[in-house]
Amino acid sequence: xxxxxxxxxxxxxxxxxxxxxKSGEIYRQINPIYKEHYEHxxxxxxxxxxxxxxLLVAHEEGNDDGLRQNEAFKIIKPEVIPFISYPYEWCFSxxxxxxxxxxxxxxxxxxxxxxxxxxxxxxxQFKDGNPVLIxxxxxxxxxxxxxxxxxxxxxxxxxxPLALMAMRDIRLGQLMRIYIDGIPLDLASRLLxxxxxxxxxxxxxxxxxxxxQTTLGQKDLNVKKYKVGKTSLFGIIDNLESAISKLNWKAxxxxxxxxxxxxxxxxxxxEHKKTLIDEYLDLIKPKSVWDLGANTGLFSRLASIRGxxxxxxxxxxxxxxxxxxxxxxxxxxxxxxxxxxxxxxxxDAGWANEERMSLxxxxxxxxxxxxxxxxxxxxxxxxxxTHIADFLSRICRYLIIEYVPKEDSQVLRLLRTREDIxxxxxxxxxxxxFSKHFLIxxxxxxxxxxxxxxxxxxx
Amino acid sequence: MYKFNKILIACFIMFIGTQNAxxxxxxxxxxxxxxxxxxxxxxxxxxIKMFWKRIVIFFKNTFKK
Numbered sequence: 001x002x003x004x005x006x007x008x009x010x011x012x013x014x015x016x017x018x019x020x021x022k023s024g025e026i027y028r029q030i031n032p033i034y035k036e037h038y039e040h041x042x043x044x045x046x047x048x049x050x051x052x053x054x055l056l057v058a059h060e061e062g063n064d065d066g067l068r069q070n071e072a073f074k075i076i077k078p079e080v081i082p083f084i085s086y087p088y089e090w091c092f093s094x095x096x097x098x099x100x101x102x103x104x105x106x107x108x109x110x111x112x113x114x115x116x117x118x119x120x121x122x123x124x125q126f127k128d129g130n131p132v133l134i135x136x137x138x139x140x141x142x143x144x145x146x147x148x149x150x151x152x153x154x155x156x157x158x159x160x161p162l163a164l165m166a167m168r169d170i171r172l173g174q175l176m177r178i179y180i181d182g183i184p185l186d187l188a189s190r191l192l193x194x195x196x197x198x199x200x201x202x203x204x205x206x207x208x209x210x211x212x213q214t215t216l217g218q219k220d221l222n223v224k225k226y227k228v229g230k231t232s233l234f235g236i237i238d239n240l241e242s243a244i245s246k247l248n249w250k251a252x253x254x255x256x257x258x259x260x261x262x263x264x265x266x267x268x269x270x271e272h273k274k275t276l277i278d279e280y281l282d283l284i285k286p287k288s289v290w291d292l293g294a295n296t297g298l299f300s301r302l303a304s305i306r307g308x309x310x311x312x313x314x315x316x317x318x319x320x321x322x323x324x325x326x327x328x329x330x331x332x333x334x335x336x337x338x339x340x341x342x343x344x345x346x347x348d349a350g351w352a353n354e355e356r357m358s359l360x361x362x363x364x365x366x367x368x369x370x371x372x373x374x375x376x377x378x379x380x381x382x383x384x385x386t387h388i389a390d391f392l393s394r395i396c397r398y399l400i401i402e403y404v405p406k407e408d409s410q411v412l413r414l415l416r417t418r419e420d421i422x423x424x425x426x427x428x429x430x431x432x433x434f435s436k437h438f439l440i441x442x443x444x445x446x447x448x449x450x451x452x453x454x455x456x457x458x459x
Numbered sequence: 460m461y462k463f464n465k466i467l468i469a470c471f472i473m474f475i476g477t478q479n480a481x482x483x484x485x486x487x488x489x490x491x492x493x494x495x496x497x498x499x500x501x502x503x504x505x506x507i508k509m510f511w512k513r514i515v516i517f518f519k520n521t522f523k524k
Contacts, residue, residue: 147498152490204497212489223488226495232502236494239501 009354010122016137028059028136030074037114037140038074046112046139055105057081057127057134079127081134082288082309086356087121087157088177089338089346091320092165092249093328094131095173098124099158101131103241106148110234115142119150121157121182122356128333145227148236152213155205156182159240163202166247167193170317173339180350185210201243251321264409269449276444277302277369277400280455283442284398286366292342293373297323297335300369304335311365313340342373343381360394368396372451375404375411378425385424385433393437399456403430408450427452 008019008026016034020027030038041047050056059078087095098121106116116138123135148154157176160183164172168191175183189210196202228236265273277299286308291300294312296319304310312335314320323337340346345359370392377383392399404411406425415422431440438456445452 147491147494151494152487155490200500204493204500208496209490209493212493214489216489216492219488221488221492223491223495226492228495228498229502231506232498235501235503235505236498238505238508239497 009352010350010356012351014118014135014137026078026080028076028078029072030076030137031071032073034137035073038137040114040141041136041139044112044114046109046114047136049108049112050105050133053108054128054130054132055101055108056136057125057132059136076136078134078136081125081127083311083336084125084357084362085336085338086176086346087161088174089340090173091317091324091337091339092162092170092173092251093321093324094126094337095121095158095162095165096244096247098131099154099162099244100241101133102154102158103237103244105133106150107234107237107241109139110142110230110237113142114139115146115148116150119154119157121176126336129327129331129335142230144230147226147228148233151236152185152209153182154240155185155209158182159205159244160185160188162244162247163196163206164188164191166249167196170249173317177346177349180355186214199243201239205240205243249321251318251325264449266448269446269451272447273371273402273451273453274299274302276446276453277371280400280442281306281308281367283455284367286398288366289369290363290365290367290395291369291371292340293371293376294323294337294369295319296326297337299371300335300337301332303367303369304332307334310335312337313342315339315341342377343383363395365396367398367400368392370399370401372402372404372410374401374430375408375414375425379411379414379422382421385430386436389434389437393458397458399438399454399458401434401454401456402446403427403452403454405450405452 006021008021011019015031016037017028017030020029047056051058057079059076061074061076087098090098101124102116102119106119109115117140118135118138120135123133123138124131125134126132156179161173161176164175164183172191175187185206189207192202192206197207281303286303289300289303289308289310291297291303291310291312294300294314295316297304297312300310300312300323312320312323314323314337317339320337320339323335326332327335327337340359346356348354348358348361349356374385374388377388378385392401405427406412406415406422434440434454434456437459439459440454440456442455443452444454
């Protein structure tokens, strides 16, 4: 095995091949077992069609000296995805777009005599604003009469969470964080409202499907004798596509959805804050930015419009939904809005806690924005400054952070209903605690406000 | 016809069954069967839909001329 080589921890399920890292670059090994399918993918024109339509990540077949292992058929080098995100971090429309992309890929694959052998939401990533399939080995040659093997997985990874989010509660998307192979259909069936029984697609793909799993799953049936014709297979894909297209969720009414209508900023303060952030960005020129508590991405866009890969994290599914829809409308390619509860960030999960990466493991970012955030962490979540500084120093190299004093009306609002136990919440303590982890490069008062903006570098 | 009857019987068993999902299952079997059943329904509907689309396209092209 070559030096400096390690396999990607999430890549172990499929015997067709696996991902590995070598000298900081990612490669995919294709095993001989997959040779016939890979050649069909390339020679049939399917690969070209899907990459042209930005539905499949492109790859290079090049010199693989020093990479090839004995059993390899081929080594390919896929395009890099700047930031790996997970379905439990996506808003409703991101999951919906990922689902529709998967179905579109399956329809096109069938036209070329292939089929998707898996339909994992984790195989879809957002690249340049579009959902793309990142697993080149997800295709196999289609055999006439064979049903869609990935049908169960598709229902669990996409249809069930979308149905629950649209028809019951948007927060049920977080079940994806617990159930790594998608939401169990019997659970989805129990949680869906009675009106879901009025629609054929919900009755068939979720309620009946769940019943079939629980009642027929244990029976010794020779299922292979039952065939599904190609037209019927297209029918199922078409039915799922139509059902998912009709699922909608309107982003409103959550805690932060109307945030920008409810701030205490004057327009002068807002403009000055933007100018300062622009200056700091010009000075540092970061390659990646994570905006924590980004809301609908007003400040994230100061970075993304410069071509910096920017992630706009927010706890509120409404804010992330609005942000994503704006990204789509404007065809923004460098901004990815994601749902994140900063007080409980995405953990290392899956097999051996290594399959899905925690937020920290996906960093550090070149720069983090923590704008109008400190009071929410320190007061609403009782976090000492030193804990906040320690965490932030683990996820970035440079930090733009806004200090919001206790006299600020937004802080007073947080303290209105609770005892003020925060005697340490002072500018001097903030600077002292952050100086243990960061070097303060810039400090500017935001005009027409009581707030201060800092540019810091990890020490 | 015999196969179709068997599928209908399987469909009926499903609705009267009340076991929960925590027992050991082969998750593929139930999904496979339900897909075959759904395919019977939506396959026919899809054929009609495609046929209808062709008629619409035919008339659209005719009137364009």
